[in-house]
Amino acid sequence: MNKGKEIKDAGWNFDNSYARLPELTFTRTQPVPVSSPEIIVFNDSLAEKLGLDPARLSSEEGAAIFAGNEIPEGAEPLAQAYAGHQFGHFNRLGDGRAVLLGEQLIPSGERVDIQLKGSGRTPYSRGGDGRAALGPMLREYIISEAMHGLGIPTTRSLAVVATGESILREKNLPGAILTRVASSHIRVGTFQFVAAWGSLEELRTLADYTIQRHYPNIDLEKTPYLSLLQETIKRQAKLIAKWQLVGFIHGVMNTDNMTISGETIDYGPCAFMDAYDPTTVFSSIDREGRYAYGNQPYIGGWNLARFAESLIPLLHEDPDEAVSIAQHEISRYSKLFQKYWGTGMRAKLGLFNEEEDDESLIDTLLGMMQKHKADFTNTFRYLTNEKPEETVLFGKEEFTKWYEGWQGRLERQEESKGSAIQLMKRSNPVVIPRNHRVEEALKAAEEQGDFTLMNKFLKVLEKPYEHTPEHEAYCTVPEPSGAPYRTYCGT
Ligand code: AMP
Numbered sequence: 001m002n003k004g005k006e007i008k009d010a011g012w013n014f015d016n017s018y019a020r021l022p023e024l025t026f027t028r029t030q031p032v033p034v035s036s037p038e039i040i041v042f043n044d045s046l047a048e049k050l051g052l053d054p055a056r057l058s059s060e061e062g063a064a065i066f067a068g069n070e071i072p073e074g075a076e077p078l079a080q081a082y083a084g085h086q087f088g089h090f091n092r093l094g095d096g097r098a099v100l101l102g103e104q105l106i107p108s109g110e111r112v113d114i115q116l117k118g119s120g121r122t123p124y125s126r127g128g129d130g131r132a133a134l135g136p137m138l139r140e141y142i143i144s145e146a147m148h149g150l151g152i153p154t155t156r157s158l159a160v161v162a163t164g165e166s167i168l169r170e171k172n173l174p175g176a177i178l179t180r181v182a183s184s185h186i187r188v189g190t191f192q193f194v195a196a197w198g199s200l201e202e203l204r205t206l207a208d209y210t211i212q213r214h215y216p217n218i219d220l221e222k223t224p225y226l227s228l229l230q231e232t233i234k235r236q237a238k239l240i241a242k243w244q245l246v247g248f249i250h251g252v253m254n255t256d257n258m259t260i261s262g263e264t265i266d267y268g269p270c271a272f273m274d275a276y277d278p279t280t281v282f283s284s285i286d287r288e289g290r291y292a293y294g295n296q297p298y299i300g301g302w303n304l305a306r307f308a309e310s311l312i313p314l315l316h317e318d319p320d321e322a323v324s325i326a327q328h329e330i331s332r333y334s335k336l337f338q339k340y341w342g343t344g345m346r347a348k349l350g351l352f353n354e355e356e357d358d359e360s361l362i363d364t365l366l367g368m369m370q371k372h373k374a375d376f377t378n379t380f381r382y383l384t385n386e387k388p389e390e391t392v393l394f395g396k397e398e399f400t401k402w403y404e405g406w407q408g409r410l411e412r413q414e415e416s417k418g419s420a421i422q423l424m425k426r427s428n429p430v431v432i433p434r435n436h437r438v439e440e441a442l443k444a445a446e447e448q449g450d451f452t453l454m455n456k457f458l459k460v461l462e463k464p465y466e467h468t469p470e471h472e473a474y475c476t477v478p479e480p481s482g483a484p485y486r487t488y489c490g491t
């Protein structure tokens, strides 16, 4: 392998703290080389933010690195161990098709994980081939970058490399590897894993490490593990509120897919809702709607309870006392979620302050939207543009009444109508990655090797709150197709 100076000069600046954690949390593993790597998409602006040279890395040199054929200087590839409740069932897992190259220290002073996903088998692959298909990796690239554009904490996508090899799913598909960038890959499932199979010391080491990495303001002299729990609950409540406010459905909120950093992770069967309906589910395997749109806040709390359980030995030396501390914190989650969601919903309606009747103002609107199958994103966009006549609700008596009530509410607040509209513009995206647009871009890319649509789409998704003709072109909702849209787990 070529580990020479050339590669170092591309800006790599690794410091691999995770590799210094207790042995049980990972296994050193090399990515499995592929036959003919080729860069399909490369994120220039993210590369720059990471202190990497886009010109060099979007070339053959980058293709070799992001395929796992070459290891950049300073990287120490490893697969992380974790566990997880998958659809409620506890399993021992781990990176079955990913390796962490290491942590890049970036110009802003932050530390980020650089991970290859789809890079071959690891000791945690179980029955899997360790590989990923091009379509799902491009899908993760598009949706994670769209989430970033929307201002939602998320892992990012640096590159997708086609491997030149085919992988077998229902049929043969082109293989690909995604380079994922995250503030870390520490999951609820990482804690569950160490709580189940590690010692108390190892659990404490993981918790201390996580505090240092994500919550450096926590005072280690006081009750650091209680603070870790509280801060994680807060970040997740905030995150899931943000999902709800744009109609994002994660699709597979297993505890191994929930980060402690509060970033959205693991874009498998996720999708955005068109018509407002809390029961919306896209994932083909979620038959009971466990991860339906309206259930996400509840599942967030369920997952956090699993996190709290894993921290119990650290919360208090008396187990009963520890359990009651954990329960108390978990019981505060739904209020916290409601607070973030309420503030966000009021902003979507241009409201700066809070009034007692706001809840019913919001609920009435959502109720009408559900009843009349109003498009979630577009309804708020029409309200923002002061074009209520464009919503399907227009002309309905209940809507006329609601609209008057809302206008009255806007007039009662101190801020001007102009400021309210500005707030709405900041809070209501014009463009979301609608399913039919994602599919259209993927189809052209996968079947014709034509990336024009995808690149155009990615450009618009960088600034989803802008009202330009290019943006408006992405607002149309899909024609009803008869069959509901279905997504499949990251295969
Ligand atoms: P996910 O549903 O993507 O969160 O994956 C759940 C677990 O299955 C993770 O531990 C993955 O690493 C593993 N996994 C998914 N696909 C594969 C594959 N093709 N080969 C090996 N492991 C996989």
Ligand code: MG
Residues within 6 Å of the ligand: 256, 257, 266
């Ligand atoms: Mg996962």
